[in-house]
Amino acid sequence: MNCPHCQRLLYSRQHRTCGFCGGELPDECRLEDWQIAELKAEKAAIAHRRELAKAKDEEEKREQERRNAG
Ligand SMILES: [Zn+2]
Numbered sequence: 397m398n399c400p401h402c403q404r405l406l407y408s409r410q411h412r413t414c415g416f417c418g419g420e421l422p423d424e425c426r427l428e429d430w431q432i433a434e435l436k437a438e439k440a441a442i443a444h445r446r447e448l449a450k451a452k453d454e455e456e457k458r459e460q461e462r463r464n465a466g
């Protein structure tokens with residue numbers, strides 16, 4: 397999707413205005429509010445899963461070290 401004013405690629409479809417020229421974007425260039433909310437929720441869920449996986453990884457590493465030491 398490109399900006400109808402400056403033809404630059406829109407790096408985000410969550411804003412009402414173009415980040416380059418500041419032109420107002422038509423609705424079809426924007427995500428709906430619920431889509432934006434969904435995107436944000438998805439991002440948060442991914443970050444949460446990543447945190448959990450990281451914590452699990454570290455725990456397994458510690459477990460391994462305990463076994464090696466014992
Ligand atoms: Zn623009």
